[in-house]
Amino acid sequence: MQNIPSVDLRDFLSGDPERKQKFVNEIGKAYEDIGFVALKGHFLDDQLVDSLYAEVKNFFSLPLETKEKYEIPGIGGQRGYVSFGKEHAKGKKEGDLKEFWHFGQYLDEGSKRQGEYPDNVEVTELPKFNEVGKEAYQMLEKTGIYVLRALALYLGLDEFYFDKYAEEGNSILRPIHYPPITSEPENAVRAAAHGDINLITLLMGAQGRGLQVQNHNGEWINAIAEPDELVINVGDMLSRHTNNRLKSTIHQVVNPPRELWGTSRYSIPFFMHPVSEMKLDCLENCIDENHPKLYDDITAGEFLHERLVDLGLIKK
Template sequence: MTVAVVDMRSAEAEMAFVETLKRTGFAVLRNSPLDAQRMARMVDDWRDFFFGEEKWKHLAEETPSGNTSGYIPPDVSETAVGHDVKDLKEFFHIVPDTILPAGLASDAESHLIEAQALGRLLLGWLDIHCGSALSAGLRGELAESISPADSLLRVLHYPPLTGDEPPDAVRAAAHEDINLITLLPVSSEPGLQVLGRDGKWTDVPGLPGDVIVNSGDMLQEASGRQLPSTSHRVINPSDESSNLSRISMPYFIAPDLDIQLSEKHTAGSYLRERLDLLAR
């Protein structure tokens, strides 16, 4: 499977984005409105944060919306649905009113504003070109359905491997995202792969400054599977020369939880079903 690179300065960007999302569930945006210099600076600054001791002052707490806010260490990191071993990562969750480390706050808040605006633009394109495929509750309303309180910026750190990892542990086991769409600046190191319909894993392309976009389960549900939520993973470094720290900054865009995704599910009931699976 080939994930298309869409130049947002092109007159064909809108349709190219919609078509690759329909075909693969993924797209790579080039020349996006997200500030590439800021994103590069955030990678360096957050890497320093994860290697430092200040992170322990920001241990995560649950927010009123049910999200977590703050630092989640490796020993309580998540286990992907269908897997028995925790992923090899630590991360920091940013939602409205998260208390951020002082030196990281300004860039994170500015990035979040830009990411929300980009998400609204992309969902607007889907409103125009996929509106008839959407559930009645979301037809023509995707762009207006975004809930900042239920969306989440996750800054991920995949540490270098030590050789003491549990058998079969990987940086991020195969999974699908639960939300509408995810915006993911191309990472500082390779490793992200997507599963094709032929059952083969393919590296997701991209250059520094590019933004990867993928459909989530909620969008798949709301579109009657016409916008697929595609399984993806982050593989471990292949050799000593590539065994480097990896920073990733996905922004998971979610709708208001009372929105009807389909006859069977609201966004809230769909989320609770996934969380129940994670808890088993």
């Protein structure tokens, strides 16, 4: 059963103005109402998805001492491996029941952002892991840019408004492994209730129960996608920039029923971040007498730093 609206990016790409506008209206309304959609017609083909899952499983199956070689100190977990229980939701002290990896931005030679981001970490034991990760990153980034173009039109902005902020942005591809649960967790879940930091999140692996979304009545509903769909949600940066017109929705990954404790779960979100100097000031056309300005002015870089401190990934 589909509990979040489903949209098809092929409508936006069709060249037919009516189909394009239909997509803009559908995704915009969904993000005003609940902040989540399931998206068909993206740029990840089945073979790439299968290859990525295979490589991700290969990596997390490596011995812990091998994985820990790739845990890089001093960069707030922004690249490479982050071990089990290190990250917690804002306001919680219990670590989430997960381990994960971070692929980051791939810059062209001569980019003015060379040196701004940590280098990607190469796993020498699994050369295909690096290749497949890069290809998936770039296809998810491409998908995300088209979604942002649709949202720009919905907001009454130039279609390409977000391009200059999203291209070469500080985006992160995060393969996550939720290991089997071996004993009763004390007040910990696979991912505690949270909102995402970034502009939008594109999630692979929302098939099957686990991911839940909180609606405006405070009720938790299951967000279950078809195998060919990505789940895409609004992050806090975009919510802030639109003065909360587009909703960043609280979501969580709950523990499975006890009979499934012995199973692993994998999911692969792509967190689409802008360049650090993007101003997240509330857009003028999202402020009026019924919708007063809700947020102070801040840049994306400043906001990200604040939130990484909240998550326990970097110290103040």
